[in-house]
Amino acid sequence: MDLGSVHDLAQLPTLDAKTLLDHIKARYHNHMIYTYIGDILIALNPFVHLNIYGPDIGARYNNLRFKSDMPPHLYAVSDSAYQNLCRTGNNQCCVISGESGAGKTESTKIVVQHITQLCKHESSALHAKIVQVNPLLEAFGNAKTAINDNSSRFGKYIEIKFNTEGGLLGGKISEYLLEKSRVVGRGKGERNFHIFYYMFAGLSPEQLKHNLLDKPEYHRNVGTTSGYHEERWVSTSGKTKHGSHKHILFVLSCFQDIQGILAILAAILHITDLEFEYDQDSDGVYIKDESIMELAADMLGLPAEELAESLISNVTDVRGEKMISLKNIASANDGRDALAKALYARLFGWIVRQINSLLKGLEMPGNCIGILDLAGFENFEVNGFEQLCINAANEQLQFYFNQNVFAWELEEYKREGIKAKDVKFTDNRSLLDLFLKTPLGFFSLLDEESRFPQASDRTLLEKLNKNLNSSKEFSCSSKSSQNQSFTINHYAGQVVYHTPGFLEKNRDHLSQNLFEVMQNSESQFVADLFSSPISGTGALENKLVLSFDVIAFKILPLSVLRDQREVGSNSKLSTLTYYTVILFPIQNSLTELMAKLLDAEPHFIRCIKPNNMKCADLFQPELVSKQLQYTGVLETIKIRRQGFATRIPFEAFMERYKLISYGLTESVLPTAKNCTNSLKRLPSKDWEVGKNKVFLKYWHAEMLNDLIREQMVRIVHCQRFARGFIDRKRVRWLRKMSQQQTHDLKVFSNQLTTQGDLTFQCVSDQQAHDVQRLQEKVGSACPEVSLIQILTSRFAKMN
Numbered sequence: 157m158d159l160g161s162v163h164d165l166a167q168l169p170t171l172d173a174k175t176l177l178d179h180i181k182a183r184y185h186n187h188m189i190y191t192y193i194g195d196i197l198i199a200l201n202p203f204v205h206l207n208i209y210g211p212d213i214g215a216r217y218n219n220l221r222f223k224s225d226m227p228p229h230l231y232a233v234s235d236s237a238y239q240n241l242c243r244t245g246n247n248q249c250c251v252i253s254g255e256s257g258a259g260k261t262e263s264t265k266i267v268v269q270h271i272t273q274l275c276k277h278e279s280s281a282l283h284a285k286i287v288q289v290n291p292l293l294e295a296f297g298n299a300k301t302a303i304n305d306n307s308s309r310f311g312k313y314i315e316i317k318f319n320t321e322g323g324l325l326g327g328k329i330s331e332y333l334l335e336k337s338r339v340v341g342r343g344k345g346e347r348n349f350h351i352f353y354y355m356f357a358g359l360s361p362e363q364l365k366h367n368l369l370d371k372p373e374y375h376r377n378v379g380t381t382s383g384y385h386e387e388r389w390v391s392t393s394g395k396t397k398h399g400s401h402k403h404i405l406f407v408l409s410c411f412q413d414i415q416g417i418l419a420i421l422a423a424i425l426h427i428t429d430l431e432f433e434y435d436q437d438s439d440g441v442y443i444k445d446e447s448i449m450e451l452a453a454d455m456l457g458l459p460a461e462e463l464a465e466s467l468i469s470n471v472t473d474v475r476g477e478k479m480i481s482l483k484n485i486a487s488a489n490d491g492r493d494a495l496a497k498a499l500y501a502r503l504f505g506w507i508v509r510q511i512n513s514l515l516k517g518l519e520m521p522g523n524c525i526g527i528l529d530l531a532g533f534e535n536f537e538v539n540g541f542e543q544l545c546i547n548a549a550n551e552q553l554q555f556y557f558n559q560n561v562f563a564w565e566l567e568e569y570k571r572e573g574i575k576a577k578d579v580k581f582t583d584n585r586s587l588l589d590l591f592l593k594t595p596l597g598f599f600s601l602l603d604e605e606s607r608f609p610q611a612s613d614r615t616l617l618e619k620l621n622k623n624l625n626s627s628k629e630f631s632c633s634s635k636s637s638q639n640q641s642f643t644i645n646h647y648a649g650q651v652v653y654h655t656p657g658f659l660e661k662n663r664d665h666l667s668q669n670l671f672e673v674m675q676n677s678e679s680q681f682v683a684d685l686f687s688s689p690i691s692g693t694g695a696l697e698n699k700l701v702l703s704f705d706v707i708a709f710k711i712l713p714l715s716v717l718r719d720q721r722e723v724g725s726n727s728k729l730s731t732l733t734y735y736t737v738i739l740f741p742i743q744n745s746l747t748e749l750m751a752k753l754l755d756a757e758p759h760f761i762r763c764i765k766p767n768n769m770k771c772a773d774l775f776q777p778e779l780v781s782k783q784l785q786y787t788g789v790l791e792t793i794k795i796r797r798q799g800f801a802t803r804i805p806f807e808a809f810m811e812r813y814k815l816i817s818y819g820l821t822e823s824v825l826p827t828a829k830n831c832t833n834s835l836k837r838l839p840s841k842d843w844e845v846g847k848n849k850v851f852l853k854y855w856h857a858e859m860l861n862d863l864i865r866e867q868m869v870r871i872v873h874c875q876r877f878a879r880g881f882i883d884r885k886r887v888r889w890l891r892k893m894s895q896q897q898t899h900d901l902k903v904f905s906n907q908l909t910t911q912g913d914l915t916f917q918c919v920s921d922q923q924a925h926d927v928q929r930l931q932e933k934v935g936s937a938c939p940e941v942s943l944i945q946i947l948t949s950r951f952a953k954m955n
């Protein structure tokens with residue numbers, strides 16, 4: 157077998173890590189970046205545009221009979237999801253995973269585009285909108301990191317809704333875990349969110365002036381100190397992508413409030429430029445450059461003194477009385493950063509909300525195809541709270557994959573009495589426990605420590621070390637006070653996290669007085685943003701005027717209760733998120749996301765990065781091998797060969813496939829015996845029938861669908877034959893009738909000749925009477941009365 161010629165690695169005759177790698181490498185160098193492992197698609201990032209996309213190629217994958225009819229592709233996965241949705245009426249989800257830079261976001265775009273093509277029965281503005289909103293989301297949610305120039309700094313779940321005929325109804329985007337801390341600082345060589353640079357590159361000098369902005373280098377968070385030189389991004393992003401900046405700004409202007417958006421973005425830059433100095437007189441702090449603060453206040457529609465007050469002092473409510481205390485430099489910096497982060501997060505939430513109202517479409521019952529694109533696993537030189545959140549989310553996703561592909565499958569075999577070899581896989585449940593267990597999991601401990609005003613990152617590390625050091629996945633590298641770090645052995649590798657900043661980022665709350673100042677802004681846009689509650693997952697909800705206390709302390713527990721109820725009502729969900737006390741957006745987000753995924757049939761796409769240099773045609777075997785190993789590719793091949801990817805209850809099987817062995821109207825009981833009768837028609841016999849379900853290999857679904865198609869063709873053929881038979885019978889009768897008529901006419905004509913001679917000879921009453929009788933006689937034999945009438949009238953004329 158030629159290296160790389162096999163499209164489905166589950167069909168390889170020899171199975172070991174080296175053979176696997178050799179095949180993937182050979183395929184990659186032949187520009188075959190997609191490969192199947194049974195029903196799972198492996199996608200290698202080509203880092204170059206390949207000529208394998210576009211509507212024409214997409215059309216060749218539409219309504220595929222067998223996946224093997226075409227080379228592996230993302231299009232085949234989206235087609236399979238769409239076909240499944242139309243056939244079964246069940247929700248579908250495409251789960252796209254892989255480490256940062258592996259190609260998840262690009263794959264997501266390709267899948268979304270193809271799905272909108274698949275259902276494009278008539279041209280609809282909605283199709284275009286679903287595809288077009290993506291650059292806007294990327295402008296606000298993506299940024300350059302050390303690994304990826306266009307890294308998603310948030311997770312998104314795109315739901316595309318269809319009616320029962322497969323027609324497009326609408327779309328919805330859910331956002332998770334936006335890395336809002338990026339607006340106040342980031343690692344070496346990294347950038348702020350793209351939108352800030354687009355603003356400088358796309359706005360005219362007058363527009364910049366209107367927003368009180370000058371040159372990017374004057375701003376701490378986009379200028380030279382943010383890790384790159386201005387010239388570089390103006391020359392690369394500014395010139396090559398200038399068109400796209402204009403496009404983004406144009407799309408934004410469709411929201412009618414572009415000035416409101418620009419004002420908030422400008423205000424964030426001004427706020428993060430603020431610096432505080434110690435004030436000996438008051439033992440508090442003062443703002444170093446008041447003019448910057450005035451610019452920010454102006455942009456936000458606030459009185460400058462009020463903003464200044466709330467930035468340098470705290471107001472607390474003690475038994476109904478307001479107590480004012482002065483901040484120190486650290487707490488003033490924290491408050492400033494919290495304000496900038498809150499502004500950006502709420503603006504991002506608002507953009508997503510606007511996009512959703514744009515995509516809402518028709519409010520009709522229907523089913524969804526969801527596409528999940530979370531920020532991928534990260535391991536930088538310095539890893540902080542953001543990497544921990546992203547990696548914990550990826551840990552949850554890996555667990556979901558393991559549960560789907562291995563654990564639930566093996567459990568079910570046992571329950572149903574199916575003989576299948578036990579496949580060993582690397583279970584990351586203990587890591588999920590480490591993060592999410594209560595009360596002694598990582599996030600619970602972090603939550604607890606965040607509540608103590610005197611706690612510090614050092615006390616947090618002590619707490620973590622004391623409670624988690626029994627776990628083999630956790631270790632505290634050093635007890636020295638210099639080294640504030642700990643290590644976690646993730647499924648995808650060991651990551652060292654540095655604790656400085658953990659507590660503050662986790663607390664992440666805006667002080668009451670800053671919050672109230674924002675709510676009372678003269679800018680309706682700003683006031684509205686701060687009057688909308690934040691959901692348990694951290695997303696901006698629809699506007700509802702509530703006080704700070706209600707938002708912070710009442711809404712969250714309610715959403716917690718809802719989540720707990722959902723957890724209780726879904727046994728699968730409870731095995732994935734069996735941690736009941738949920739307080740933080742990350743846990744809420746994961747719970748909500750898992751609930752969505754569990755409500756759908758999954759299609760897995762595993763993205764793999766071939767090299768760390770972002771180069772085309774460069775395959776680094778160790779890097780790929782590591783990814784194949786930690787994603788469990790070898791084990792997946794084994795279980796796909798030995799196991800049964802599709803498990804259908806008897807009722808559903810009979811409902812779907814009854815036609816194969818029974819008639820359309822025949823009532824058939826959903827028993828093991830009746831299901832077996834239908835399955836016997838399959839060309840391959842490696843299926844199993846359990847106590848309540850049939851167990852099929854992934855290729856059986858295609859075979860069954862093929863049998864159904866054949867049966868349908870037969871039915872149509874029979875119908876055509878029956879219709880032909882009836883039509884032929886009718887034609888024969890008509891022909892016979894016509895022959896009879898011709899004969900009668902002939903007789904009539906002969907008689908007419910005789911009668912005509914008679915008529916000419918003697919025209920008497922008696923003879924006329926004879927003609928009349930003749931007419932009557934012929935008329936009853938021949939329906940062609942009109943002919944008789946003509947003859948009669950001619951006859952009469954002759955008389």
Ligand SMILES: Nc1ncnc2c1ncn2[C@@H]1O[C@H](COP(=O)(O)OP(=O)(O)OP(=O)(O)O)[C@@H](O)[C@H]1O
Nearest residue numbers: 203204256257258259260261262304307308531532
């Ligand atoms: N199918 C593809 N064709 C061409 N280039 C691609 C493809 N997939 C990915 N790339 C290139 O790789 C880069 C990184 O891909 P992408 O942003 O999709 O990674 P990601 O897995 O979403 O990363 P992150 O988790 O950081 O968001 C893209 O900007 C693009 O240059």
